[in-house]
Each structure stands twice: as structure tokens, then as C-alpha cells.
Amino acid sequence: MHHPLPPAPGVGYKPQHYADIMADPGAVGWLEIHAENYMGDGGRPIAQLRHLAERFPISVHGVGLSIGGEGRLDPDHLARLKHLCDWLNPASFSEHLAWSTHDGAFLNDLLPLPYTAETVARVADHIDELQEMLGRQMLLENPSSYLAFTESTMTETEFLAEVVRRTGCGLLLDVNNVFVSATNLRLDARQYIADFPMDAVGELHLGGHDEDEDDHGAPLLIDSHGRAVADPVWALLDDVLARRGPAPLLIEWDTDVPDWSVLAAEATRAENALSRAAERAAA
Template sequence: MLDRAPDPTATLPDAPGVGYKAQHYAAIGADPGAVRWLEIHAENYMGDGGRPIAQLRDLRDRFPISCHGVGLSIGGEAPLDRDHLARLRRLLDWLAPAAFSEHLAWSTHDGHFLNDLLPLPYTAATLARVAEHVDEVQQTLGRQMLLENPSTYLAFAESEMSEIDFLAGIARRTGCGLLLDVNNVFVSATNQGWDPVAYIDTFPLDRVGEIHLGGHDAQADDHGAPLLIDSHGAPVVDPVWALYAHTIRRGGPRPTLIEWDTDVPDWPVLASEAARAARVLADAAAEQPG
């Protein structure tokens, strides 16, 4: 369990943010539009010096930053990579981000790094291992982390509990927060044939410190059934916007990220997606009593 809390003044606003890409540096400075915070992938900034670090230092002075890890392999069977954790700690020490998050997934095996975020079975043994890893991350970094729900394409026969019960159990044991990726919910629900609205209605929204929205690719499996791929390379689709609006109505406003990591468009396209998220947040606020 985490015994040191982060700086309570370093928080993300309940407003839209975007995943920062270097080609948008000048445009963000000239006109951020509805964007009020930025998110980076930690592994892109673990080096020393250079233009990327200089630009990030400048952006840090103008925007709250969320730091999103993609390489810790928190769901893996092997111990966490302590060298990776040490590099991450150095980054967070000077960046002082408002939030840090990672995925409920694994990406390493037998010393090899896999270029995928892979799912894991939801068992008591897996929960205990993941909770131990989350505890180690939080103690090493000296801050709470957020754990993100995955996008999945299959379910494990050996799973003993639901994904929501698994995530809630980790949060209770470790004191971590949760990152709710609404697109991941929609992708998983479509691929596995369950109700995404029921998932949101059951999710512990009081634990959510950040929401992600992104695009996906629509394909079909060998039997012609819909198969969605979490690509982060397209606009957010209308059903995901509707699910996001439902989430905000139930849980209240949250910092909301537009993720776009492949086939990255020009800044006005990202700014337009952020503006749409701002409208959903404003509509939900207007519906609140008093």
C-alpha cells in the first residue's frame, strides 16, 4: 500500500487533454483550443537532453502533464524491471506530472519485450501478483498510479472473476486509482458480446482519475462477426462518444484524453476531438442539480 502521497496541488483539470506529439508543438503553443492538459508516453522521454526534453520542459510550465507508461509489464509473471523503474523515477522527479498511469497488461517474457499489451486471466493468484507489482511501482515512484482497463479480444477460461472485480480488488489492496478507457470498454464489449453500458454502470467510477477516448479499426473475424482493433489511429466513433457521455453523467466530469498514436492527423483534427469532449463535459455539468 502506498505510504507517500503525491503533491495534492498537482492535479489534472476535469477538461480535455490530448496525447502530445512533437509535430504539434508549435500549434499547441499558438492555439490550444479546448485542450487544458497533455499526456506523454514515459518511455519516449527517459533519455537525457535534446530537443524532446527541452520542449517537454517548456510544455510542463504551461500545461499539467499526465505521464502514461507502456513498458512496465505490470501483469507479467516476472519481477518488474528495476532499471526501467529507476529511469521512470528520474523522469517523474524532474517532470513532476499531475498523474502517472500504466496498463493492466503484460509485454515481457523470458527477458524479451513484446510489442503488444497482452491480456491476463482474472484469478486470485494473478490479482495478488499484479497488486504486488502495483505496490512496488507506487513505493518506488512515491506516488499513486492509475491502472488502465485493457482492450481485449478473448476471455480466459480460467478466469475466476470479472474484469471489474479484478480492477476493484487491485485498487482496494494497493490504494491505486483507475484509468477508464471508454474506447477499450466498447472494443472489448463488441469483441466478446457483452453490454458496455452495464460495464460502466458497475465500474467503480469513484476510483477513476482519468478517462481515455480513442479510435479503433473495424474488421471481421473468420466467422464474419465484428472484430474491433484498438488502434488509436482514427476519430472517436459515435457509439463511444455516447458511452462517454453516459459515463460522465453517472460519475461526473473527469480529465479526458483524446488518444491518437498512429496516422496522427494535423492539429485542427485533434483540437476538434478535444472540443467535442469539452461539449460533453459542459452538457453533463449543466444537467447537475443546483
């Protein structure tokens, strides 16, 4: 079994950065890949990943399983995921709390869920099946929300805590998603962090967002992963680290991907935030 991810900055791996990463492996402590990009057979992507896995702990992040969906998990998708995790033996595996399939159609955007006892049961059943199939614990990521359901009977943090209690899964806390959801739903981001089950957090995510406005001219943030992390999200990260202590911290940048130097600079900023948190913890 691999050691868990180190409490250091990681980056979402992009093939165009392969040579830079191999030339400067000290810039990051670990790498994250999207499972769906490596679930086929062979070829250059798999060969590169094997090389990277010799140098770095690898985290596998899935976006296509539709953990919150109403139907059963796709057995073919599960089997390919298991094959990937069996040969790669990643340090961590995570998935989104969302659903992306509906009546057999795959929706590219991850759709939110109402937080009810019924949804808890469904999500917990899917996580139980996944963890049993993979033979490993998974981390569940908090979503970015653009709307809230009137039928919800619990808060998002209560929902996540209950899923953890039932399944023994861990959590992936995406700090940008907290900021996006809090802005869009007019919630207090710091209160959300205070309520979050930090004991279960195995990984943190940071990414950029785009600013838009809704039909009424109110700010609407879109979780785009297409730019640098915003200052208020870095500030919220400090709040998270003060409660959680240093943790594996990922910089996500999936669209308009910049040169390696830009990503490495974000990783350095993450390293500084982790160092400050470690100093505070030691004081």
C-alpha cells in the same frame, strides 16, 4: 506537488503539434505523454517537454512496465521512470493492466490477463512496488480485449475493484477499450460501466478503433488509436460522465496522426460532453 489534472479535455502530445499547441494553448486543458518517449537523457524532446510543463499539467502514461507480467518489474525501467517523474512532477501517472514481456522478450502488443486471485496478488505486488518507488499514486487502465480466459474467476470490473482495494491505486477508464472489449467478447458495455468502480476513476481516455472481422465473419474491433472517436463510444462516454461526473478526458491518437485542427476539434467535442455532464450534475 502539482494539482491533479483538471476535469477538462487533454490530448496525447505529439512533437509535430508543438508549435500549434504553444500558439493556441487554450484548445486543451492538459497534455499526456508516453513515458517511454522521455526516459532518455536530454535533447530536444526533453527541452520541449520542459516548456510544455510550464504551461500545462502533464500526465505520464506508461506502456512498457508490464504490470501484469510474471517476473519482477524491470529495475532499470523503474529507475528511468522514477527519474522522469522526479524532475517532471507530473499531475498524474498511469500504466496499462497488461503484460508485454515474456522470458526477456518485449512484445509490442499488450497482452491480457486471466482474472484470478493469483493474478490479483501479482498485479497488486507490482503496483505496490511502483507506487512506493515513485512516491505517488498510479492509475491503472482497463485493457482492450480480444479473447477471454476460461480460467478467470471474476469479471474485469471485480478484478479492478479488488486491485484498488489492495493497493490504493486509482483507475484510468478507457471508454474506447470498454466498447472494443464488449463488442469482441459479446458483453454489454453499459452494464460494464454500471459495474465499474467509478469512485476510483482519476482519468478517462477516448480513442479511435479499426473495424475488422474474425475468422467467422463476426465483428472484431482493434484498438488502434489511429482515427477519430466513433459515435457509439461518444454515446458510452455520456453514460460514464452521468455516473462519474466531469473528469480529465484524454483524446488519444497515436498512429496516422492528423493535423492539429483535427485533434483540436475532437478536444472541443470532448469539452462539449464535459459541459453537458456538468450541467446535468448542477440541475
